[in-house]
Amino acid sequence: MAASLPLGLSWPGDNQLKLTPNLSATFHAYVHIPFCAVRCGYCDFNTYTSKELRGVSQAEFHIPLIQEVNLSKQLLSQWAIPARELTTVFFGGGTPSMFEASQISQILESLEDNFGFTDGIEITLEANPEGLDHLKLEELKAAGVNRISLGVQSFDQKVLDVLDRVHSKDKVIAAVKQARELGLRVSVDLIYGAPGETLESWRRTLEQAIELGVEHVSAYSLIIEEGTAIARKIARGELAEVDEDLNADKYLLTEELLGKAGLKNYEVSNWGNPSLHNQAYWQSQDWWGYGPGAHGHISGARFWNQKHPATYTAALEKGSPAAGFEYLDERTQLEERLLLMLRTSQGVPRSLFRELGVPTELVANAIASGLLELASNDQIKATLSGRLLVDGLVLDFLSKSQA
Ligand SMILES: C[S@@+](CC[C@H](N)C(=O)[O-])C[C@H]1O[C@@H](n2cnc3c(N)ncnc32)[C@H](O)[C@@H]1O
Numbered sequence: 001m002a003a004s005l006p007l008g009l010s011w012p013g014d015n016q017l018k019l020t021p022n023l024s025a026t027f028h029a030y031v032h033i034p035f036c037a038v039r040c041g042y043c044d045f046n047t048y049t050s051k052e053l054r055g056v057s058q059a060e061f062h063i064p065l066i067q068e069v070n071l072s073k074q075l076l077s078q079w080a081i082p083a084r085e086l087t088t089v090f091f092g093g094g095t096p097s098m099f100e101a102s103q104i105s106q107i108l109e110s111l112e113d114n115f116g117f118t119d120g121i122e123i124t125l126e127a128n129p130e131g132l133d134h135l136k137l138e139e140l141k142a143a144g145v146n147r148i149s150l151g152v153q154s155f156d157q158k159v160l161d162v163l164d165r166v167h168s169k170d171k172v173i174a175a176v177k178q179a180r181e182l183g184l185r186v187s188v189d190l191i192y193g194a195p196g197e198t199l200e201s202w203r204r205t206l207e208q209a210i211e212l213g214v215e216h217v218s219a220y221s222l223i224i225e226e227g228t229a230i231a232r233k234i235a236r237g238e239l240a241e242v243d244e245d246l247n248a249d250k251y252l253l254t255e256e257l258l259g260k261a262g263l264k265n266y267e268v269s270n271w272g273n274p275s276l277h278n279q280a281y282w283q284s285q286d287w288w289g290y291g292p293g294a295h296g297h298i299s300g301a302r303f304w305n306q307k308h309p310a311t312y313t314a315a316l317e318k319g320s321p322a323a324g325f326e327y328l329d330e331r332t333q334l335e336e337r338l339l340l341m342l343r344t345s346q347g348v349p350r351s352l353f354r355e356l357g358v359p360t361e362l363v364a365n366a367i368a369s370g371l372l373e374l375a376s377n378d379q380i381k382a383t384l385s386g387r388l389l390v391d392g393l394v395l396d397f398l399s400k401s402q403a
């Protein structure tokens with residue numbers, strides 16, 4: 001949940017959107033929990049420490065979230081979108097593990113009462129290692145959570161210090177073991193490319209994650225966001241700049257080690273047993289984004305909420321927490337499909353390039369230079385070296401398209 005909201009149309013006072021239902025889309029919920037104990041120096045997500053909350057109570061914040069769940073049910077019916085059960089729920093943050101399990105449980109009850117859950121629903125909660133112990137994990141499981149996405153970042157204490165993370169390697173090891181013993185699915189988030197991190201340090205982080213037997217790894221290269229503490233330290237010369245070549249080596253090492261351990265890459269930054277929730281985003285399914293700054297996507301319309309928990313709550317009291325929306329035209333939807341799906345191992349149908357007016361020779365050149373490949377089912381996919389450059393490649397295709 002990035003810090004800035006897009007520009008778009010102001011949310012209509014009567015809450016009315018004009019939509020043509022996408023009858024084949026599955027339905028998903030994202031719930032944003034906008035609280036953190038401290039802000040990590042590299043992070044510009046929409047999250048707040050206790051001093052920044054302008055009187056909002058974290059202990060009672062499940063109440064407006066449940067109010068929005070009830071509102072969403074009413075609005076979907078008002079927009080004539082047929083009711084569907086939820087296929088996934090994702091509690092993201094911020095730090096969802098700072099919520100009491102009873103708060104999570106009440107939100108899940110409300111989602112289930114309003115929409116129902118499909119058999120085998122995936123319910124993920126993002127957690128910081130320092131916020132988990134055996135009891136908390138047990139309570140979260142009893143509440144219905146079946147997948148934990150743990151913000152590990154690194155197993156190297158020096159890297160954790162550079163990133164301002166407050167947990168230790170031992171805490172992560174204990175949390176993963178406890179979660180697995182309880183039968184929870186476990187994913188870990190890792191970051192590579194922190195100033196001072198060597199290839200060897202990253203290798204040890206990957207090896208440790210593999211040794212813990214997690215079923216899924218997300219590995220992101222550190223993005224230096226403008227205005228963050230880490231960006232200022234780099235600008236002052238206190239920390240080294242990101243080394244893009246070293247980062248490319250780290251990516252290739254990630255693919256090698258995770259691949260050997262049986263965790264198959266299925267999206268540029270993701271390996272292992274796929275997250276159904278993330279796949280729903282990439283496939284442009286329908287989802288509602290609950291909570292401050294959260295984005296929803298229903299039948300080709302995108303909408304987003306007020307950012308600060310206080311403005312979110314105040315707007316909700318007046319009838320809707322939404323700040324703005326946009327109808328995605330057909331061209332924008334096709335462009336998004338190319339941007340998101342070319343990052344996946346599935347790739348995109350060859351016909352998509354034609355529909356977007358991407359000159360054939362550009363695609364042929366990318367295949368000839370080993371960045372893309374044509375699979376047997378007429379899908380075009382990024383190769384391993386192509387994955388490192390795929391976002392830039394797509395932007396280049398779109399800037400030269402002739403539609
Ligand atoms: C926003 S956090 C929320 C979950 C939890 N608080 C945590 O830190 O893991 C989700 C993921 O985004 C990653 N992230 C945040 N800022 C990032 C950045 N500038 N570059 C790369 N990854 C980032 C985090 O490290 C984390 O793994």
Ligand code: SF4
Nearest residue numbers: 036039040043093094
């Ligand atoms: S704990 Fe997670 S969400 Fe909070 S500041 Fe750190 S990275 Fe961002």
